[in-house]
């Protein structure tokens with residue numbers, strides 16, 4: 155726990171937007187000694203190692219844990235309840251081949267478990283140390299303790315290497331208890347009232363998370379296509395650059411999830427001759443995507459790809475396909491057709507193709523319809539890719555291709571739920587997908603984006619690349635959904 159000793163008693167104030175402020179000191183109730191934190195962590199580790207693999211966001215499922223190493227432990231509150239912020243390296247494998255992931259844990263400790271907390275959130279009873287007999291639990295589910303976190307964000311506190319930073323004019327209240335979000339997600343979120351939502355990133359990499367980086371760039375440019383960034387917090391990990399740990403944004407209380415809206419429409423296709431016109435929404439969503447791309451191209455680095463870099467782009471797609479074939483052998487029979495589609499990129503006079511920062515994992519579930527129009531969420535990129543790769547500029551049409559896949563998913567999801575083959579339903583579903591895909595592309599072009607229909611080879615390669623990612627994602631997380639991207643691969647392999 156190398157950093158722990160510096161995390162006590164000294165609370166540094168940050169001025170708005172993270173500009174350095176004169177360092178002050180106050181105790182803020184954080185008085186536990188470094189030895190106290192070490193002792194607490196040691197007592198907690200057996201409970202943590204049993205609980206971690208049961209969490210949805212834990213990436214090491216199925217691999218034995220060979221080591222648990224605290225990286226930074228910061229007591230944010232002592233007493234009853236106590237709050238411990240912990241960054242923990244989890245190792246798999248032994249010797250030189252050991253691999254590790256760092257996770258963020260927010261641990262609550264109370265003599266009695268908080269009322270209403272579910273069993274999934276309880277790690278167990280501590281045996282030994284200062285808190286002997288107290289309950290250790292996931293503090294994301296404790297409104298009082300998550301309220302404390304909002305206070306730190308509002309005041310811009312600093313504890314050792316843990317810095318809370320707020321954006322100017324964010325008007326952050328304190329004294330609001332937080333409630334854990336129940337949304338299906340890769341991280342954990344806490345909602346404050348109807349005003350703010352704090353995402354706590356669970357798997358932590360050194361460096362700025364693209365979700366913060368891009369949301370901040372869009373917020374600063376005044377874009378209304380994302381929920382405005384109000385604050386964030388970060389920490390140094392060992393000797394590397396600060397890692398983003400949490401992102402506080404405006405909450406959209408009246409928003410409807412694009413995926414739910416699409417499923418609702420698709421479900422009413424049969425038997426309802428006029429089940430609403432989602433294509434109008436798809437068109438608007440295309441415009442919103444183009445708007446976001448335009449701001450990102452204006453405010454963040456862009457580049458043009460020469461022939462050599464187009465070959466690298468195609469080569470990376472082929473490499474991802476090969477790894478996917480190794481993981482899901484059912485892909486093998488499509489390999490040569492799909493490789494030929496990637497190869498086509500180098501023959502397609504794409505030299506000079508512009509690349510820029512993009513969303514990176516766009517789908518209907520990341521789009522929220524609000525009374526003011528579509529808003530995009532979660533600019534983290536594909537969670538399976540290393541952070542450095544997710545931050546690379548890409549063709550903007552990669553996001554468009556990803557969203558096209560999502561229309562296909564919504565239609566295929568309906569068919570997957572049907573009791574048996576239903577040719578009429580299959581026809582209706584595929585017409586729904588085609589109509590909405592076309593409307594989305596038209597909206598994207600009308601919004602100032604490059605016309606996707608003018609680059610069919612590029613779009614085909616990008617769609618294949620996404621579907622290959624989805625095959626691996628579904629095989630790993632939702633095997634019963636695997637037929638959805640596999641059907642798309644089958645179709646895309648046949649299209650020339």
Ligand SMILES: Nc1ncnc2c1ncn2[C@@H]1O[C@H](COP(=O)(O)OP(=O)(O)O)[C@@H](O)[C@H]1O
Nearest residue numbers: 337339340341342351381404405406519531532
């Ligand atoms: N600003 C917001 N306003 C309302 N709901 C939100 C907001 N941000 C996220 N959500 C809800 O939380 C869900 C998960 O958010 P997301 O950023 O995708 O998390 P993760 O990266 O953990 O998957 C979203 O699908 C949405 O339902």
Ligand SMILES: O=P(O)(O)O[C@H]1O[C@H](CO)[C@@H](O[C@H]2O[C@H](CO)[C@@H](O)[C@H](O)[C@H]2O)[C@H](O)[C@H]1O
Nearest residue numbers: 339340515517518519536537559560563624627
């Ligand atoms: O939302 P996340 O950032 O966690 O993204 C991952 O999970 C998505 C599913 O929740 C997954 O998206 C795939 O399934 C969607 C339907 O559930 C579909 O609309 C998308 O088109 C499809 O890619 C996403 O790929 C994954 O990274």
